[in-house]
Amino acid sequence: DQQILDNMHLDKKYHSLGILGARTGAGPQIMAADTAVKATNTEVVDIELPRDTKGGGGHGSLIVFGGDDVSDVRQAVSIALEDVKRTFGDVYGTDAGHLEFQYTARASQAVHKAFGAPLGKAYGLVCGSPAAIGVVMADVAVKTAAVEVLSVASPAHGTSVSNEAMVHITGDSGAVRQAVISAREVGKVLLANLSGTEPKNDFPSYI
Amino acid sequence: DQQILDNMHLDKKYHSLGILGARTGAGPQIMAADTAVKATNTEVVDIELPRDTKGGGGHGSLIVFGGDDVSDVRQAVSIALEDVKRTFGDVYGTDAGHLEFQYTARASQAVHKAFGAPLGKAYGLVCGSPAAIGVVMADVAVKTAAVEVLSVASPAHGTSVSNEAMVHITGDSGAVRQAVISAREVGKVLLANLSGTEPKNDFPSYI
Amino acid sequence: DQQILDNMHLDKKYHSLGILGARTGAGPQIMAADTAVKATNTEVVDIELPRDTKGGGGHGSLIVFGGDDVSDVRQAVSIALEDVKRTFGDVYGTDAGHLEFQYTARASQAVHKAFGAPLGKAYGLVCGSPAAIGVVMADVAVKTAAVEVLSVASPAHGTSVSNEAMVHITGDSGAVRQAVISAREVGKVLLANLSGTEPKNDFPSYI
Numbered sequence: 001d002q003q004i005l006d007n008m009h010l011d012k013k014y015h016s017l018g019i020l021g022a023r024t025g026a027g028p029q030i031m032a033a034d035t036a037v038k039a040t041n042t043e044v045v046d047i048e049l050p051r052d053t054k055g056g057g058g059h060g061s062l063i064v065f066g067g068d069d070v071s072d073v074r075q076a077v078s079i080a081l082e083d084v085k086r087t088f089g090d091v092y093g094t095d096a097g098h099l100e101f102q103y104t105a106r107a108s109q110a111v112h113k114a115f116g117a118p119l120g121k122a123y124g125l126v127c128g129s130p131a132a133i134g135v136v137m138a139d140v141a142v143k144t145a146a147v148e149v150l151s152v153a154s155p156a157h158g159t160s161v162s163n164e165a166m167v168h169i170t171g172d173s174g175a176v177r178q179a180v181i182s183a184r185e186v187g188k189v190l191l192a193n194l195s196g197t198e199p200k201n202d203f204p205s206y207i
Numbered sequence: 208d209q210q211i212l213d214n215m216h217l218d219k220k221y222h223s224l225g226i227l228g229a230r231t232g233a234g235p236q237i238m239a240a241d242t243a244v245k246a247t248n249t250e251v252v253d254i255e256l257p258r259d260t261k262g263g264g265g266h267g268s269l270i271v272f273g274g275d276d277v278s279d280v281r282q283a284v285s286i287a288l289e290d291v292k293r294t295f296g297d298v299y300g301t302d303a304g305h306l307e308f309q310y311t312a313r314a315s316q317a318v319h320k321a322f323g324a325p326l327g328k329a330y331g332l333v334c335g336s337p338a339a340i341g342v343v344m345a346d347v348a349v350k351t352a353a354v355e356v357l358s359v360a361s362p363a364h365g366t367s368v369s370n371e372a373m374v375h376i377t378g379d380s381g382a383v384r385q386a387v388i389s390a391r392e393v394g395k396v397l398l399a400n401l402s403g404t405e406p407k408n409d410f411p412s413y414i
Numbered sequence: 415d416q417q418i419l420d421n422m423h424l425d426k427k428y429h430s431l432g433i434l435g436a437r438t439g440a441g442p443q444i445m446a447a448d449t450a451v452k453a454t455n456t457e458v459v460d461i462e463l464p465r466d467t468k469g470g471g472g473h474g475s476l477i478v479f480g481g482d483d484v485s486d487v488r489q490a491v492s493i494a495l496e497d498v499k500r501t502f503g504d505v506y507g508t509d510a511g512h513l514e515f516q517y518t519a520r521a522s523q524a525v526h527k528a529f530g531a532p533l534g535k536a537y538g539l540v541c542g543s544p545a546a547i548g549v550v551m552a553d554v555a556v557k558t559a560a561v562e563v564l565s566v567a568s569p570a571h572g573t574s575v576s577n578e579a580m581v582h583i584t585g586d587s588g589a590v591r592q593a594v595i596s597a598r599e600v601g602k603v604l605l606a607n608l609s610g611t612e613p614k615n616d617f618p619s620y621i
Contacts, residue, residue: 001349004342004374007359021339023264023304023370050338050362050370051575055262055469057437060370062338062362097437131464131476132435135418142415152421155464155476160368161258161574163437163464163474167418208556211549211581214566228546230471230511230577257545257569257577262469267577269545269569367575368465 010045011113014066018042018073020080023052026059027125028091031102032083033063034110036076042067044110049160057097057129057163063110089206092188092199097163099137099187099199100127101180103207105173115168116150122173123150126183127166131155133190134165137183141167144182145175180207217252218320221273225249225280227287230259233266234332235298238309239290240270241317243283249274251317256367264304264336264370270317296413299395299406306344306394306406307334307373308387310414312380322375323357329380330357333390334373338362340397341372344390348374351389352382387414424459425527428480432456432487434494437466440473441539442505445516446497447477448524450490456481458524463574471511471543471577477524503620506602508609513551513601514541514580515594517621519587529582530564536587537564540597541580545569547604548579551597555581558596559589594621 005013022029026049033044045066052060063080067073090101102125107117117123126141128134131154138152150168153159159166169176184207191199212220229236233256240251252273259267270287274280297308309332314324324330333348335341338361345359357375360366366373376383391414398406419427436443440463447458459480466474477494481487504515516539521531531537540555542548545568552566564582567573573580583590598621605613 001346003349003356004346004359007356007374008342008361009364019339019342021337021342021370023337048338048361048363049368050264050366051258051368051465052264052337052370054264057464057466057468057474060264060337060362062342062370062372064342130435130437130466130474131462132433135422135433135435135476135478139415139418142417149417149421152418154422154462155474155574156462157423159464160362161463161465163435163466163476165476167421208553210556210563211553211566214563214581215549215568216571226546226549228544228549228577230544255545255568255570256575257471257573258465258575259471259544259577261471267471267544267569269549269577269579271549367569 010064012045012066014068016067016070016073018065018077020063020077021061023054023060026061027100027102027127028084028087029061029063030110030114031087032080034108035083036080037110038108039079040076041072042076044113047114051160051162059160059162085203086206089201089203092201094191094195094197094199096195097129097133097191099191101184101207103177103180117170121170122176124169124176124180125166126180127164128187129164131163131165133187136190137187138165138167140186141169141179141183145179147171147175147179217271219252219273221275223274223277223280225272225284227270227284228268230261230267233268234307234309234334235291235294236268236270237317237321238294239287241315242290243287244317245315246286247283248279249283251320254321258367258369266367266369292410293413296408296410299408301398301402301404301406303402304336304340304398306398308391308414310384310387325377328377329383331376331383331387332373333387334371335394336371338370338372340394343397344394345372345374347393348376348386348390352386354378354382354386424478426459426480428482430481430484430487432479432491434477434491435475437468437474440475441514441516441541442498442501443475443477444524444528445501446494448522449497450494451524452522453493454490455486456490458527461528465574465576473574473576499617500620503615503617506613506615508605508611508613510609511543511547511605513605513613515598515621517591517594531584535584536590538583538590538594539580540594541578542601543578545577545579547601550604551601552579552581554600555583555593555597559593561585561589561593
């Protein structure tokens, strides 16, 4: 409805909108939306990050796709829903916190909009909760490989007061991937020590 | 105490204050406060919405009544506490999310202050968590009946980073009520599908 | 790494940083950090308060120590971690909410930075969740003894949309301590009534 459209805070007005939302997870949904906009004639017109995860320390998500054609938008949502199984592959949780890692060799419009990644360049995300683990991992990531920091987010800056710290990086694709992998190694040890249990991913690692 | 009063962010300074608060729920408490200000010589001087619900996707509430007389304020709190059993009647929950619907034929000062409803006119609230369900229901509500949108709230706009989307509507009382009922029908099906269980209300529906 | 430092929002650039973080608790960690900066050649350069507590109504914390020397910073973190067992002594919880009380006869840089307490003067914190209990306790605290209110925080002001209200007080050390103790007596009764169970602390009370 036009009244709803006018009262939402969308970047552009499209005829057709598709909506993707979750109680748990924002990075995985944004990466999956990136896959979807690459494959369809749509773009992401809104990304909002509630403070959620059902008692966890992170975000949920609300993502709105826009397109001129209903079938394009429907396809975008469908692709994103399917791709989430991949992009949850490097999310590791315990009762004490969680770790998230994302990587793409070529960022598209969703990742650009969400995190400021340069279009067509490699992008990596290193995120940890509680935030202290995220800060240490961010440091490891950037020390390991010659990458460029796009931004650092923490409870008071660039998150919805989540208990996470994260670094968004870009650069040469090999370096970005290596930085993410190194941070993951350290993060899993830190979270395991904090939790007394091994951090587990629900889907196969893709990085 | 005067020092506390001076350091709180109240609209008006009253001699007597009454306080209503909850871990779970904001809409029901605000609607109940509206009933209370209608029935007493008090007004609501502060409404704050923490991000709470004990791990759920919504808000808790802190509502402050002001009046010149202690007994008025006490009565307002008492009426509101009693009326909450009614205003929780159209809150439906599952482990995956929740739905909330409110309706009044005649909005008073609390609903005006909280949501911008015109005084004395009909007001309706359609709210869903996760936010994606709320957006779809908002669209249904406004398409169903000739109502006017006061505002749309979502995780990044008009909520305390909750995982909710909601529409605040006004207009002819019959149309507002019909819009809310139509959204509720759709919302219950969406949340049931998402959850694999039927959304349940803890008190009888009043709309 | 320098890139991480440049992208974090730290007050001062130090050669060495130490990080303290938690899913649950901010006041206890800030008070413990205050003990640590008193005892070492460090200062606190960042305090961030995520909305966390694993489904509870309060905050987690991210605290960054800075120093010119690695061993100083390491010692600060170590002292703070040890002192947290003391500063959790007056945190009382039930399923329905929690109470927190802090007191120091002599506030140092961490408490000054976090809550505006005058350096070297007595400081007291009275905090309750849900926020309604905190407001009542704040009033009791300030009525009981001749103390000065530094600020009142609530879901919409001075918290990360937590479901807490709190008062920060200073003044004569005996008066501050007495105000805190009086609020604690009232708060424990209120929370017990709300919960149907006795509020419990996990560590011995220190106030």
